Amino acid sequence: MKPIYHYTTVSEALNDLNEMGFTYDFNINENEILKNPHQHEVKHIYRYEGDSDPGDEAIVYGIISNSGKKGVFVAGFSANSDNQAAIILAKLCIEGSDQCEI
Template sequence: MKPIYHYSTVSEALNELRQLGFEYDYNIHYEDIIKNPGNHDIEHVYRYEGDSDPGDSAIVYGIKSVDGKKGVFVTGFSATSGNKAAIVLAKLCITNSENQCRT
């Protein structure tokens, strides 16, 4: 996994990742992750925690697929979010300990 960068806002993280070529929107194409989780590597992880409102918390993933497609996935930081793609990505982080998916 590439280095984990720390940004002051989610927007800043997304802008930087976009500059690094992470342009595919996995929030729109989340089924790619759900159907073939093993075809995706998490290269960047950024967790943003709002100072005053827990609802402001988010995780930004920079993901690269085996075919070279680079994109981002943004999800709320909540165990009860219910987003299947977010659950798959969290499991990938846990399963692939060499990825060190933590901030």
Template sequence: METIFNYDSPSVALAKLKEKGYTVDFNVEFDSISNAVDEFTIDYLYRYEGATDPGDESTVYGIRNLNTEEKGVFVAGDLSLIEGRKRDIIVQLEIRSKS
């Protein structure tokens, strides 16, 4: 997993990932990850840390299915504000992708 900090904005990260073929919106299609967590990995993780407002912080994940090579993105603000199961899955993928 490649982690990139302080990029220009989430839209810049999304554009870069789209150029690399990450086209599925996993914020909408999260069930495909939820139903087969072990088949997914995080390839890219972009973190934006707002200089003046913590509310500006966000993370853009480039996620890939290891079996089908389907690629997409998941965008999160503060992970603690995301519903339980979704947050747990993203954290699990992050931990697994770091090792």
């Protein structure tokens, strides 16, 4: 059974991932995901839900690229999200669901 991580805040998830070596910022470099999605593997996922405001929802991905980059991508989480990188990462996780730790 894969470990399940529970965090109180997105910052806590990011700090833990950073300690595990996920230091590259895929938000700044999201074109890498957009141009070569299958060269990236989602290893960790954390979904954060705000206590009272649905606008506080976010998802944190821990990603490893084929080139060895370990990093994170943070996106707002909603049914109508139009962030293309987040959509690609969600699809990658579904395709490799046995590899994603939620």
